[in-house]
Amino acid sequence: MTPDLLVQVVVSGLLIGFVFALISVGLTLIFGVMDIVNFAHGEFLMLAMFAAFWLYALFAVDPVFSVLVCGPLLFVVGVLTHKLLIRHILNAPMLAQIFCTFGLSVFLKSLAQFLWGPNFRSITEPLLGGRIEVLGVFFGLPQVAAAVGAVLATGAVYLLIYRTELGRALQATSEDRQTAALMGIDTERMFTLAWGIGAACVGVAGALLSMFYYIYPEVGAVFALTSYVVVALGGFGSVTGAFIGGLIIGLVQVVAGFISPAFKMVVVYLVYMAVILWRPQGLFGRW
Template sequence: MEIMQSLTDGIMLGGIYGVISIGLSLVFGVLGVVNFAQAQFLMLGMYVSWTLWKLLGIDPILGIPLTGAVVFIIGYLIEKTLIQRILKAPPVAQIFLTVGLMIFLENAVLLIYGSSFQSVVVSYQSLGFHIGSLFISAPYLMAFTAAVIVCAGLWIFLSRSWFGKAIRATSQDSDAAVLCGINVKQVYALAFSIGVALTAIGGAVILPYMTVSPSVGGQFSILMFTVVVLGGLGNVAGALVGGLVVGIIQSLSTMVFPVQLQNLILFIVFIGILAFKPEGLLKEK
């Protein structure tokens, strides 16, 4: 039964990891840029949600649309002013820019909010319930439910809307997309903005059970890259599957190893994937 509890916890964590990481995979799949600042947009999402809660009393889960909109606009401006300039540049230039953006975002938030840890207080924070012998934490369940809804919304957007189809067409062949009349530069801006907004939404859903500080993104960087490498870099569906796998591995590992070694296990998984199956479990066709 302990295994079932760990599997349940791992699935709920994995769904959240999936929505956090999908944005990173989307940005690479469309723009071809590995965004090393992606985790800092999770931190931005947490701070935007915390600000909405602090000033307006808005629950982080209910404030997801506002959080996503704010970070979408920030992402759009960053893509237009910075990212778009290095799309044709050598990979090293892309790395330097996104690493510089990571440092800038972290220090900008440090300047505005300070270094103190912040948290929210919500009515369901300490609640939970039992299903048989399984215990389900209310904050984790709400975060998982929100993550599933967001992932479903992204799938509908990418598969049904004109903009979603334009994004998929551009990711497959940008030259052919131009010939079809698609404004590729606008698609790049849209994809980047959606990608960072999704990661920010992931930050919002975990805020009810986590504290936020300017350095919180660093806790998720290796996790996000493990997820997208596991699912196949650029594969949006693979990021969700990778998130579930990582969540389960992380949860089950606590049955054998101390909690402090969770990240070590992730490092081993990450290195193993790069060494033996670098295309990921779900290679993009």
């Protein structure tokens, strides 16, 4: 591998890594506050991608703008998920919680297939197309835009959680929900918010991905599995961990894909196994 190529691969890995990071921040936020893994996270992403696609196909709104619609839209989806489903199983056994979000995942995937068919779609002429060259390294413009958008969104979530009163209330709820309730925090509101913000993260990520990725009902699965790995690597519940983890997994996936495309996900899963073997709390985990 020539140095040029190496730089190229590393840059591609980091660019997609920022998007993984945003998806994983959403997942880790829900997990941190709720102690529930959202197995429908990938399907939320798929919904956002389809929303961006239809806004483009029907109203000619480019994803650069529709990202501002997809984020809030998925916020609503997250809130509804909590209000209609999760609220009722807060104290149910873990199995029931797993199956609830699994059922949601199956439902959304097949609903998308029912409504829009199983075909692969794509945004044919994005506003930001083509590529730019910097010092002999090529950047796909949509990928760069997606990475920038993802960094901005991740930064916003970070500030919200660590720099505001609301964020401190969220943190307190994730620390110990009973004590938080005793301190006068409306935990039900925090749960709703966690689902809303967590889903809004994939809402933004989905719109950004739609600029350069195929859109189809099954698209969520591979991103979901990747984000579980990222979250485990970063430490369940840690926003910083999810960010760093996203970058690492982005790099690992692109480098592995470059060496052997067929086995690129295998390498990602092996990273997961290595993490749970040697550092089960992840890089920034709390326990």
